[in-house]
Amino acid sequence: MDSQKQRISILGAGLVGSLLSIFLAKKGYSVTIFERRSDMRKAGAIGGRSINLALSRRGLKALEAVGLKEKVQESCIPMPGRMIHDLEGNLSFQPYGKEGQFINSVSRGGLNELLMSEAEAHGVEIRFNHKCEEVDFDTATAHFENGEKVSADFLFGADGAFSALRSAMQKTDRFNYTQEYxxxxxxxxxxxxxxxxxxxxxxxxxxxxxxxxxxxxxxxxxxxxxxxxxxxxxxxxxxxxxxxxxxxxxxxxxxxxxxxxxxxxxxxxxxxxxxxxxLITVRCKPWVKGNTALIGDAAHALVPFYGQGMNAGFEDCFVFNELLEKHGAINPALLAEYEALRIPDGNAIADLALYNFIEMRDKVADPMFVLQKKIEKRLNELFPKKWVPLYTMVTFSDFRYSEAHALGKKQQAIMDQVLAQPNIEENWEGLDFDEIVGRL
Amino acid sequence: MDSQKQRISILGAGLVGSLLSIFLAKKGYSVTIFERRSDMRKAGAIGGRSINLALSRRGLKALEAVGLKEKVQESCIPMPGRMIHDLEGNLSFQPYGKEGQFINSVSRGGLNELLMSEAEAHGVEIRFNHKCEEVDFDTATAHFENGEKVSADFLFGADGAFSALRSAMQKTDRFNYTQEYxxxxxxxxxxxxxxxxxxxxxxxxxxxxxxxxxxxxxxxxxxxxxxxxxxxxxxxxxxxxxxxxxxxxxxxxxxxxxxxxxxxxxxxxxxxxxxxxxLITVRCKPWVKGNTALIGDAAHALVPFYGQGMNAGFEDCFVFNELLEKHGAINPALLAEYEALRIPDGNAIADLALYNFIEMRDKVADPMFVLQKKIEKRLNELFPKKWVPLYTMVTFSDFRYSEAHALGKKQQAIMDQVLAQPNIEENWEGLDFDEIVGRL
Structure with a gap:
């Protein structure tokens, strides 16, 4: 389909829907967002989601691509590491990455309002109080609770963990679906x-x-x-x-x-x-049906423990936009590539996020975990291209999530062997780091 | 809740819903089944499911408990083994178990009609053309497409792989659900x-x-x-x-x-x-919500490769009936035990059924598979209590599916080692069978 004057419907004016609309509006599409809630900018109310989020490289890269990185960063508070509080109130600081690397605390509501207003400034229409109840896939038609039916050339479900588009897809044959609390x-x-x-x-x-x-x-x-x-x-x-x-x-x-x-x-x-x-994890396949596609939480709802929910959704938008530049239009080849790239990455970050609950609530207090971080830091200094700690791959790099996940498993198996050596606490600086990297 | 004169609704007059109704009617409950299709006994049409099924021990045990085993067996064709056809049309017969053990080919439609008529003979009312669209869990109220709402003391969803009760449960918080094709x-x-x-x-x-x-x-x-x-x-x-x-x-x-x-x-x-x-597999948890419970395919839809879909559903009914005798009424303790027993068993048979596709389409043609069957037959003859082949545990025994699955994995690991021995084809009769059983 030709990009000019094609009509796109997006379900959901949340973070991902709003950002996606900006990408598409900048490409010349005529975009309408349908949001089931009222306008949070007028109501002053934020609907039932967490208050602040951690914005990191993948999210920032997508914001940069639509020219909003600096503007958003003005409202960010940098968090270069974790501050661990023990039972006695003793503090210890664990940096997330290298000097100068940090994640950002940002207000969900503030960022969402900014993105909605930017979207409108790009000509996107946001129609509030439109709850979608059913979707016709081939005609990209959304049926709303108020009786309205709106057709478009293409429809995105950016409508979150309890997506109406995904519910419609779930009723169709051969739709694989998992929701896990x-x-x-x-x-x-x-x-x-x-x-x-x-x-x-x-x-x-x-x-x-x-x-x-x-x-x-x-x-x-x-x-x-x-x-x-x-x-x-x-x-x-x-x-x-x-x-x-x-x-x-x-x-x-x-x-x-x-x-x-x-x-x-x-x-x-x-x-x-x-x-x-x-706290829900959602995985599904396919993400595309007829002239509709899932994106963000609607396609891959994550638990929050890697701080990647928004970042993964923004990366979906970034990748979709890159594919649009490559293919020139939303066509079957683009959609097939979107699924081939993002479904494995969505599944990988879902796994990583589940695992990270154990890391955050338990392992960060373990001296061996702290030691591993030290050894991996040294490995990364010596072999910056070869050994990148998992957290860095996920949070500060462009590695695909699926690649980071696979490489992280390999690295962890090696580190488990290294940490099992006797007296490793005292002797780690004498390790043969060349040999360790060679095991990869 | 007291068993006498309590009203039970069952969604679905398929195999499991019909059998369940007989168990409950025999206990004195007032049972109504709501079936979305018309009466297959009048219409002469069978709705879109497979034509014949393999009935084995678990199913027969449940039929026996309601006095229908002999009657059903009259319409069964015994199948004591698999007949393998190779590319050239050569035949080889692989017995399923010991002499005298067999599974039964039975007509789905015929068995279903028999069960419906038996249910009615026990005072069960079957209301056809009632498609359930929504359920209130606490009041066990089913809302039907025709506008009717029917409340009861308890409601079962025996309404198959695309269960309306389960769809309603899926919309509630903390319902874990997987559908996989x-x-x-x-x-x-x-x-x-x-x-x-x-x-x-x-x-x-x-x-x-x-x-x-x-x-x-x-x-x-x-x-x-x-x-x-x-x-x-x-x-x-x-x-x-x-x-x-x-x-x-x-x-x-x-x-x-x-x-x-x-x-x-x-x-x-x-x-x-x-x-x-x-071909869908469904797993979910919980199976009970308020005064409603899932049973049969609605709780655990299986692929057909172990011939256990109906048998597992009938065993659900058998176990529920045993729990009813133990607890005296459908109460929270019974429901908790029903879930604790049957969810792991449902998941186990779902796994086993998926695995068995590979066995049926591929392994049965492998000489090493045939050799394994021989060795396991010998082990079972020598140690009938200690070594029971997986197929026998699933098909001809009362082992819980979850126990059979766990023990089967152990046995397979041992058999993999045994089969890896050099020249095992010639030497297998000289194996130290005592030692092999000792590895369990």
Missing amino acids: ISAGYKELTMPPTANGDFALDPNALHIWPRGEYMLIALPNLDKSFTCTLFFPFEGKISFEAIKTEDDVQQFFESKFKDALPFLPELKTEFFENPTSS | ISAGYKELTMPPTANGDFALDPNALHIWPRGEYMLIALPNLDKSFTCTLFFPFEGKISFEAIKTEDDVQQFFESKFKDALPFLPELKTEFFENPTSS
């Missing part, structure tokens, strides 16, 4: 600025209180507050279910998150008033 | 009796033409016909997609199924007129 949920808690208007904690870090089966984390906001998130089992001895009273909350935080407690003045009310949300 | 589909073909009114092939076998990536099978029917099923890739070089003309069909069957071809007079028309159906 982890046994933990999460609850957001507010850590306001201190009495004298400062951040309660160091703002240039992602704070983690790793406690084995669960954890508390905190990301900084521009208003000098932090948003804390408790990732915690739904059921069991230590769980949301088991914490029943304000006293339970108080005692639990006193014994497990002592140094955070003084900075959580509303804890006891927020704990019971704020929702407990679940 | 294999890359092959199937097409049924008719092998009528010969001109002089005989079976075209030996009726006391399940016939297989194993061809590596695909296969043809044939099961006998009471009218002396066979129903053949071609399991074949949808796409690719050798696939449904690639066979375009009647000549293509003729040539393909001539080169691959030469000895079957003379007995398939309608092949060239049937191949294009009969549907090509897909």
Whole structure:
């Protein structure tokens, strides 16, 4: 299909739908977004998703491609590493990468509003309060709850983890689909600025209180507050279910998150008033049916533990845009290549995100994990092209997620052998690093 | 809930729903089945499912528990083994188990009609042309397409691989769900009796033409016909997609199924007129929500390669009935035990069924597979309690599927070592069988 004046419908004015619309509008398409919620810029309300997100290289690269990188970075707080809080409140800082590498805490609502307004500035029409209920794939027709039917030349489902387009696809023959919840949920808690208007904690870090089966984390906001998130089992001895009273909350935080407690003045009310949300992973195949395609969370909803949900969705847009430049139009060859590239990458980052919960809540507190980071840092300094730590591949590089995942497994197998050597804690600097890299 | 006069709704008057209704009616429940199709006993039409099925021990045990085993067996054709057809038409017979063990070819439609009529004879009401569209879990209320809403004390979804109850559950939070299609589909073909009114092939076998990536099978029917099923890739070089003309069909069957071809007079028309159906595996968790529960294919749709779909569903009913006797009523303790027992078993038989496609289409033609069968037969003769071949555990025993699956993996690992010994073909009778069993 010729790019000029072709009509594109996008379901969902979230982060991915809004960014995608800008890419397409810049290519000359006539783009309409249908969003089931009302306009968050007017309502002032953000719908049930996390408050801040970690923006890193893949997301920034996509924003740069539409000329918005600098503008977004103005609202970012750099986090060059994790700040680990132990039970006694002792702190230790673990850098994410090399000097100068950092991820960015950014407001979901702020970024979404910016992208919607930019989209409109590029001629995109956003029609709010349009809940899609059914889709005709071949005619790219969306049927809305209000009775409207809108056809287009192509339709994207950028409508998130509970995508209406994907639901329609699921009813068709030979659609492979998995939705999987982890046994933990999460609850957001507010850590306001201190009495004298400062951040309660160091703002240039992602704070983690790793406690084995669960954890508390905190990301900084521009208003000098932090948003804390408790990732915690739904059921069991230590769980949301088991914490029943304000006293339970108080005692639990006193014994497990002592140094955070003084900075959580509303804890006891927020704990019971704020929702407990679940954490879903979605995988499916195909992503394309007729003249429709899934993108972002609609195609590959992730748990948040690698900070890659938005970044993966933005990379989908970036890759789609590159394919559009290569193929010149949204045609079967482009769509086949989009699926061939992004389905394995979506599955890989889904796996990595699930794994990273264990790393964040548990391993970061393990001295052997810290040692591994040191050894891998040295390997990377000596062989910057050959040995790139997994976190760096995922967060600071252009490696395909699927390649990073495969290479990361190989590297981990080697590191497991290295760390099993006797007295490795004392002797690691004497390792034969050439030989180690040679095992790859 | 007290068993007397409690109202039970069952979605689906298929094999499992009908049998379940008999179990429940015999316990004193007031049971109504809602079936989306019309009454197959009047319409004379069977809805889009396979024509015959393999009934084995688990299914028979459940039928026995409601007093129907003998009646059903009257319509069964025993199949004590597989008859393998090679490219040249040479035959070799592989028994399924010991002397006297066999599976049964039975008509899906005939068995279903029998069960429906038995259900009605036990006071069960079957309401046809009732398509469920939504379910309220706590009130066990089904909403039907015709506008009716029917509440009950408890509701079962026995409504198959595309269950309406499960669809409703899938929209709720923390419902884990997977639907997965294999890359092959199937097409049924008719092998009528010969001109002089005989079976075209030996009726006391399940016939297989194993061809590596695909296969043809044939099961006998009471009218002396066979129903053949071609399991074949949808796409690719050798696939449904690639066979375009009647000549293509003729040539393909001539080169691959030469000895079957003379007995398939309608092949060239049937191949294009009969549907090509897909093969789905469904897994989910939980199976219980409020006052509703999934059972049979609705909970665990299987691919057909272990001949266990109906048997697993009937075993669900048998186990539910046992739990009803243990707990005295459908209560939370019963439902928790039902899930704890049957979800792992459903997942295990789903795995086993997927694996068995490879065995049927490929391994049965491998001399090493035949040798393994011989060695395992010997092991079973020497140690009947300790070494039971996997096929026997699944098909002729009461082992839980999950136990059979786990033990089968252990046994296969041992057999892989045994078969890797040099000259095992000649030397296998001299093996130290005591030592082999000791490895378990």
